[in-house]
Amino acid sequence: MKLSNFYWVLPKFFLTFLLAISIPFSIIADNNDKPNVIIFFVDDLGWVDTGVTGSDLYNTPNIDRLAKEGMLFTDAYSSSTICSPTRASLMTGMAPERTRVTDWIDGHWVNQGEAWRAERPLQPPVWTAKLELHHHTIADLLSENGYRTAHIGKWHLTPRSNDPEIVEPYYPHNRGFEVNISGNQWGAPGSYFWDYRRSGLDGLESRVANFPPEKETKGLYLTNMKTNHVVRLIQEWQNEPFFINFSYYQVHTPIQGRPDMVHYYQQILDSGEDFLHTDPEYAAMVEAVDRSVGRVHAKLEELGLDDNTLIIFTSDNGGLDRGDGTPTNNYPLREGKGTAYEGGIRVPMIVRWPGVIPEGTVSEEPVITHDFFPTILEITGAEASSEHFVNLDGVSLMPILENPSVTLDREALYWHYPHYHTQGATPYTAVRAGDWKAIHFYEDDRIELYNLVEDISEVNDLSNEMPEKAEEMRSMIEARRDAVDAQIPITNPLYQDKFEQK
């Protein structure tokens, strides 16, 4: 698709699938027929990084098929603009401001030196850089309710350490997952190519620990290795209910596609046409995810399991958009991963469950990662004690899955990021309520106000034009912050010292 055609593609898609008639179905989740659940949780995949959501370059027929056979959410959000907080929210059903996992573990405030920090007027709070052990995860609950459970891929919820005694209690196999392949403290592999190492990064640290013996991995592209194991587990567990969190390292850096696919995309780009997406390595990474999704789907079909399997496909934050079109471009959304704007938090999301979710439907309801926890509990019939529900921020999407014209009884969604990120974020809290979005920036107490329906690119800040609306949204942010006792940044003493020395 050429850039000039972009605005035509989404409306055409919506119209096509909105024509599908939605029919409510009753849910049957008795003990003999519990549905399987597979989450395809892609890392850093942007809102327009699939064919069905608008890419003009990336081939994603298998992901597109999920949308044709399920429900596409146009206004789906990640719980945060970066990795670890969203992952903690997926596991707990709580928002980052409640788990206090508000930055990516190994966050920049930790990594950057004093000179970098001295440039920032605010100091982030002392946040919780791990998923604390007192939290029960969705895998805990499903395993207690008769499910086989596997985490395959990126985890990124352990404390910042290389000491096994410190990190291993936080690994997936100690957080409710029976099987853990390559989930550990790292947020990215050393390399996508076997043996997944690279020099210059803690020596030759592979950053993909806990993976199978060499005979099962040698020579394999990382995504293919993990897909092999997901397919194997489905084969093994075909007669039992299972939950697989397929947590791709793709399409996070390092940007490394398989050479054959990179060559294919390079030839297309060399044709001279004007494309929205222009990085052949990244395109090859997206296609690797798509082929993986296709292989898993084919296995479900082969075993006759696909009708009784709920599939969720989504991303943990917006696409990495450096502003020069690489490695991806989130247009028409503003900016990308690590920022307060839609490019940082709006993500692709598709849910497929034949017989329950009407085919080829679209929901425009704003939804967020922490909604999956209560949704999965309802769908699987898993029982949980009341303590698991006291602090839930997510709500079950089941009413929408049965009928896409339904709207949720929820006033607003919030994003709390009291940190700095090198991609551009300064400390902020944001809210979306209906068509409106407001961002409160802590450095100067400024509010920006956007109407997302009229201005999805967030170019017209209406805060001066509509001060009453801006204040109403500010009040919502303050009330939310108070309700969960959210941590906020403080004045940075390093910055003050620097100022006084001048």
Ligand SMILES: [Ca+2]
């Ligand atoms: Ca991410």
